[in-house]
Amino acid sequence: MKELSLNILDLAQNSLTAGSTWVMIDLEETEDTLRITLKDNGCGMSEEMVRNVTDPFCTTRKTRKVGLGIPFFQLAAEQTGGSLTLSSIPASVSPDSHGTVISGLFYKNHLDFTPLGDVVSTLCTLIQGAGDVDIIFSHKLPGGEISLDTREIKEVLGGIPLCEPEVLVWIRDNLTEQYDEVGQNH
Numbered sequence: 001m002k003e004l005s006l007n008i009l010d011l012a013q014n015s016l017t018a019g020s021t022w023v024m025i026d027l028e029e030t031e032d033t034l035r036i037t038l039k040d041n042g043c044g045m046s047e048e049m050v051r052n053v054t055d056p057f058c059t060t061r062k063t064r065k066v067g068l069g070i071p072f073f074q075l076a077a078e079q080t081g082g083s084l085t086l087s088s089i090p091a092s093v094s095p096d097s098h099g100t101v102i103s104g105l106f107y108k109n110h111l112d113f114t115p116l117g118d119v120v121s122t123l124c125t126l127i128q129g130a131g132d133v134d135i136i137f138s139h140k141l142p143g144g145e146i147s148l149d150t151r152e153i154k155e156v157l158g159g160i161p162l163c164e165p166e167v168l169v170w171i172r173d174n175l176t177e178q179y180d181e182v183g184q185n186h
């Protein structure tokens with residue numbers, strides 16, 4: 001993929017499909033590294049499933065639906081010298097506290113680093129399609145932090161749905177302003 005933000009969209013889609021009521025997206029950057037972490041409270045995965053999804057060459061692959069979202073994300077991280085971690089607690093094991101955490105570490109100065117791309121547009125697309133699922137976003141940069149929490153926005157808006165065009169424009173402007181403040185043009 002040309003932009004890591006599209007990988008993020010793909011992973012967030014997994015969380016929505018898993019029946020999560022919220023998805024946390026955390027981006028943490030230093031001068032040299034980028035860590036992308038998604039956490040959700042969806043149905044989770046069994047241990048076997050976790051093993052299978054992170055190994056695209058696994059011979060037991062036919063035991064799962066063929067998917068490339070996670071292997072692509074893993075590849076994008078590993079080709080920079082980084083790595084992927086995935087941990088999950090399935091609802092069948094823990095009915096009260098289940099979900100998935102997926103995290104990729106990227107070395108930004110590596111030749112094969114894929115740029116993050118248009119995070120603001122990606123978030124707007126995600127929020128537009130997320131329905132009632134809350135999106136909790138934070139991007140920590142050396143120059144400051146950008147954050148957005150749809151739970152807070154919903155509280156202010158009363159009953160107005162987030163997918164209303166005016167609301168999405170406001171979200172886009174708000175994020176763009178925050179990025180401008182930390183000196184990043186996204």
Ligand SMILES: Nc1ncnc2c1ncn2[C@@H]1O[C@H](COP(=O)(O)OP(=O)(O)OP(=O)(O)O)[C@@H](O)[C@H]1O
Pocket residue numbers: 010014015018040042043044045053065066067068069070071100
């Ligand atoms: N956050 C998650 N919660 C629960 N299950 C997940 C989660 N992410 C992935 N999975 C499981 O792992 C499988 C593989 O995910 P992956 O993104 O690699 O492929 P996919 O979503 O099946 O297909 P694709 O992303 O290529 O359209 C999913 O089908 C799903 O069963």
Ligand SMILES: [Mg+2]
Pocket residue numbers: 010011013014067068069070
């Ligand atoms: Mg997927």
